[in-house]
Amino acid sequence: MPSLHYTLTPIPHRHLFQIDLQIRNTRGTALSLYLPNWIAGSYMIRDFAQHIVSISAHDDKGAIDLRPTSQHSWSTPDFVGHLNIRYEVFAHDTSVRTAFLDGNGGFFNATSLCLTAHELAMQPHHLHLNAPVDYPNWQVATTLPRADGTWARDFGEHKAHNYDELTDHPVRFGDLTWLEFSSHGVLHEVALAGTLPYLDKNRLVTDLHSICAAQLALFEPQNPTQAPFKRYVFMVDVRSSGYGGLEHRSSTALLCERGDLPVVAHAEKPRNDSYINFLGLCSHEYFHSWNVKRIKPANFVQYDLTRITDTSLLWFFEGVTSYYDDLIMYRVGILDAAQYLKKLENGYNSVVRHDGANRQTVHDSGYYAWTKYYQTSANTPNAVVSYYSKGALIALAMDLFIRNHSESKHSLDDVMRDLWMRFGRDFYQLYPQGAAQGVTEADIIQSVARFSTANDTEVHAFFQNALHSTNALPLPELLTQHGMLISEPKSSIAQLGASTKKVDGGWQIQRVLNGSAAQQAGLAPDDVLIAFDTLRLNQSPDDTLAKINIGVEVSVYYFRDDVLQKTKLVNAPAPHGVYEWRLAEGQKDVFNII
Incomplete structure (x- = not known):
């Protein structure tokens, strides 16, 4: 017993x-x-x-x-x-x-x-x-x-x-809907809970098959049938609203909206954005089967689920996974070059447009995830950087750094396979005996150095800058060598510089960005904006300000704690400009990464 x-x-x-x-x-x-x-x-x-x-x-x-x-x-x-x-x-x-x-x-x-x-x-x-x-x-x-x-x-x-x-x-x-497919001889199942009368089962199976096959081949290129599991199950809860995923060693629990899944009536149409995002979620959680479930941080070898644990390596285990989830979809053709480029551009702008990137290192973002990243406040964008988003940018920079220092003979793929062979492949065979090993920051740096001709000083300087400072990543320089260009920051149209939501009677401020017009005007979270220059706000504040010239002073009427207030706001663009990413002339593939 x-x-x-x-x-x-x-x-x-x-x-x-x-x-x-x-x-x-x-x-x-x-x-x-x-x-x-x-x-x-x-x-x-x-x-x-x-x-x-x-x-x-x-x-x-x-x-x-x-x-x-x-x-x-x-x-x-x-x-x-x-x-x-x-x-x-x-x-x-x-x-x-x-x-x-x-x-x-x-x-x-x-x-x-x-x-x-x-x-x-x-x-x-x-x-x-x-x-x-x-x-x-x-x-x-x-x-x-x-x-x-x-x-x-x-x-x-x-x-x-x-x-x-x-x-x-x-x-x-x-009452589940089941789909099945085999990737490199490994059984995969999709168990969907929810009402799905129009689901395009063939498209979903085809796309998931290509994602899984590519990841199996990435970690075991000589023998992709050597999967870390005998069977894998995508457990999908389909609801009217919701989104999320959680990785496990041979399955994932997913939550999505009905509109995120493909329908038969659109079988001949391009994949829409919501379906691509769902596939990205599947790709992300599936990649975790290797990266975090078996290639583990040293502090996760023996979980202590009763108390907070050191999570300072989340930049790697979530950030690198976030990098590969879209990259895999690009490699298998679910994303074309323009779509993948746009995702890279959006990821870059999501980091640099918020002052949190200038306040918190990505190492600290992971370490304080328990109290800062997972328990957000009105000031989160000004104080916290995402270890997912910046971690993905660091993964891109690592990939390019290795390629640039190996004449493109090696890439981040080699690092992942190296960590897999040394730490991940036999993890659960060794775990019961207490012999399983976890990964440290030093192990990651050592592996990158192994596939690079850069000297130790260059490698350590790269990681010191990326992980332990708030300095900008050297992406513009790295990308230029691979036919990719990043523009100078462009001032966007006038913006309030605050996130808002529509409520009865006006627009309630949720977050105010550092250096924004809203902050300069003294506006605060929970203020309810009702009028600009005595005219009711029938559109969002940003849509209204877009019709007013930059530099013009606007009278703002709002309620704070149910008391009518007035302030002056100087119309201005967002405090951080927007960057555009593009391929150099004649370049077809995104930095030749396929």
Whole structure:
């Protein structure tokens, strides 16, 4: 019998999971039980235990007291043999990070439902998922291994060698739409939850197949059939609104809108932007199967899901993944040169147009992700740089740096394969024995140096500038050598320099950018703009200012805390100009990167 055995019973009409946990203890000592505070891939303390509705314990002799030791942990009495714990968890969060259950289906990550014991975390964990009453057509999508060794889609018994494995295989169930394809002989499945009467299944399968095949070949060019998994599942929750993804070792949980998916009626039309963005999300999460799930930061080799962990390498594990998600789509032809160029341009401008890039290093962006990136405020654009966006630019700069210092014989691809061979390929074979190795910043720098003719001083200067300073990246110079040009910053049309949303009676300010016309005028978040020069704002503030000459003074009427206010605003362009990226004359491919 496994050390921990869970029986999960969904109760859809109450949005509850009832969990019966049986623990086998041969030590005769107390156990420290806990539910995680965060989930790998989403770096914010989430207090999953807050959703536990009730909890009790008993053994063969009767009730046992569980002593709470924190908001998310309990201590058992000393015992030998079996202890039974029953608890209920409320599940009504549609995000990819937690758990959800209603009459249309369910989804969960074990981090939201499954208590474990610190002392038994490396022991086997088995899970039996009961079929809910009155839902005979529901099926199950998960890569959590079946106890019988099959890949059946029905409810039943599953097994994990340890708690880390249990938490890395989410489960979706309901009335699912299934798609299948094989990439380099590896089975891939798409399990879609939601109403999809017009889905173009052929197009979705074709596009995902090309993305997966390219990534398998990138990491194992000699033998792409040597995938890090025997089977991969895209679990897609399709809703009226929502967007997101979370990576796992052989699956991904995705959330998208119905309009993000291709429809049969548009089969002959070019892919629209929302569908391309969805494919980019799939590409991103699939790439994580290598980069972060197996090529891991040293601090992630043994997760401590109870407290904040050092995440200063997110620039690499999210930024490099963000670089490759679009690059792969360009390589396989989903994006043409113009589309890919525009994505690079947008990514560049998203970083340089906000003052956060001048205030925070990308190293610190990752380190403080828990409290700054994931807990945004009205001042976030002025104080925080995205480790996704700037990390992707650093990945581009690394790629070009290697190419420029190897006569294009090597690229960032070689670095990824090197890290894969040294740290990733055998990670889960070595993990149970405690011999798995994680990646440090020094390892990344060493690998880049290995494929470059640049001397140590040049390599370290590059990374010091990119990671530990707020200086501009040397992209204009690097790109010029590959037939790519970046314009001088161009002043855009007049802008308020603040994000706004339409509310009853006007336009409410959400964020004010440093150096903007709005900031100079003393406007603040939550102010509700109602009129410029005594004329009601029937259009957005930016659309209105675009009709007024630069330098003209405008009277701004607004409510602050329901009190009418007035200020003067000098019409001006956004504080940071917009850059345009283009290919040099005669150049057809984006810096010859294919």
